Amino acid sequence: MSSKRENLIVGLDIGTTKICCIVGNMTEEGLDIVGIGSSPSKGLRKGVVINIESTVESIKKAVREAELMAGCEIKTVYAGIAGGHIKGLNSQGVIAIKNREVSPEDLTRVIDAAKAIAIPMDREVLHILPQEFIIDDQDGIREPLGMSGVRLEAKVHIVTGAVASAQNIVKSCNRAGVDVADIVLEQLASSEAVLSADEKELGVALIDLGGGTSDIAIFSEGAIKHTAVLSIGGDHLTNDIAVGLRTPMAEAEKIKKHYGCCLTSMVGREETIEVPSVGGREARVLSRQLLAEILEPRVEEIFTLVNREIIKSGYADLIASGIVITGGSSILPGMPELAEQIFNLPVRRGLPQGIGGLTDVVNSPVYATGVGLVKYGSKNAHRPPFKIGQDKVFEKVIQRMKEWFGEFF
Incomplete structure (x- = not known):
């Protein structure tokens, strides 16, 4: 399975909840998505690697799946980075x-x-x-x-x-058998996939709501003005459901995905959900409104923190075209509506745009970062590979020694 098409570009979104590998093929017409692989992420917390072994396993799985679908061998990737240290x-x-x-x-x-x-x-x-x-x-x-x-x-x-966080991402990728062409800020990648040129020109704030982090990027006059990463995301919602409904984390995640809604007013009074209990107790039937009452304040808190960050940046007046929310957590029903109430601006969900190939598969906010990494890679393929701080010191020393030898001999 060698890389038949030399112009393949691979994006690896190393997230807190899932690791997603997307293969893009550069053609004359543009960018086609030809392969996609995804696996649950076990070794990250709030966007930062805390267990290299688990991360390596998850990366291998996602890469293998993408290789099979694209029918190629993956050698280098553009990896995403997030976390509160950014x-x-x-x-x-x-x-x-x-x-x-x-x-x-x-x-x-x-x-x-x-x-x-x-x-x-x-x-x-x-x-x-x-x-x-x-x-x-x-x-x-x-x-x-x-x-x-x-x-x-x-x-x-x-x-x-943080150098250490970047090193751990590169290390995890290398151990999984792939090289890192570049490390890309996740919201920068997402913005490549979901924002239009007009929005960046007029002024827009992108909020990428992931599992472990919420990433913010503000654009105005076509250029990026502000970036920030908040260590709060969809995992907090799952945790709140687990505690509030006394149910295991895995079940809480399922309940969030199937029945979650973050606006109480959107849920009918008579709607019910079945909630599994902990420790072999019987499942209970609860009102779906109770679930919305747990989610609404937490989502409101996330958006309030993001709003505070935008005001602090000093660019709040430049966001003329409004807010775009993307990332897995933005799929929750009621997200755009609740965001509009808090930001007093128009809000839309961002889906990957301007791509061909497997568009129906990646047509979800979940894949915004992955597709964005491929788009970023296609624009910056000519740049030299990424190097981590420690290597540079070594190179400088060698260079310096060469210069001395040149002077003395």
């Missing part, structure tokens, strides 16, 4: 333009100037995302190459994460 910040850099015309070297220099901020040793820069360029006080420039001027300024959004 921090995003805005920075800017200024340089003088050498030949009075912006060259690719100038772009590299100005981005280097913008990323020259003090980052603690235990953190790794995951992304440097250009927001806009300014040439001699002319702002709002997206593509500065070839333009004339004296000074070039770049505004960038820098995403950093």
Whole structure:
């Protein structure tokens, strides 16, 4: 089963509840999804790897399933990363333009100037995302190459994460037999899949509601302005059901998926559900409204925390086109309606768009990140592979030694 099609791109969404592997094929017409594999995730908590063995097993399962469906062998993947350790910040850099015309070297220099901020040793820069360029006080420039001027300024959004967490993701993938081409922030990937160019232009907030984390990304004028990850997600809802209805976690998850609704007003008074008990006791029949009463305050809390984060970012006034919610937890009935009440903005569910192939299979918010990783990979396939902090130190030492030998001998 060798990779017949060289232009295959694989996204691996390593989530708290599931690990999902999606294979995309680049064609002249665009991107076709040709394989998909999914397996329950056992080794993560709140988006961070806490058990490498379990994570490796889950990754292997998902990858094998995707390989069988796509009829190919998977060698490299674009892996998603989330977790409360992720921090995003805005920075800017200024340089003088050498030949009075912006060259690719100038772009590299100005981005280097913008990323020259003090980052603690235990953190790794995951992304440097250009927001806009300014040439001699002319702002709002997206593509500065070839333009004339004296000074070039770049505004960038820098995403950093804990080195250890990034290393554990790479380690898990390597042990499962795949290389990591790049580590991608999960909400950045999801935004590739579910947001339209018009929304990013007008201003939009993407909320990716996963099992262990809720990821936020704010776009305005076509560029990313703010990113944040909150360590609260769908698992908290399951936990609340398990405690509130006194039922095992696995059953609570099923009940949430089949009968859950996060707006009490949407549930009929006479609707009932059967709830299995713990420790061999008999199952009970409870009203479905009771379930909604457990879910509603928790979902309200998640959205309130997200809203607080958006206000804190200072970009609340720029979200003209509203909010897009995606991720597995956004499937719960009543989610968009409850979000609209809290944000006072139009809210829609985000489904993966702009793809061909197995569209009916991946047509769910659950696969937004996976499809987004493939889309991200197809746009950035030319970039050098991702390296974790420790390796860089080693490379620098070798380089330095070579230079010394050059000087002395």
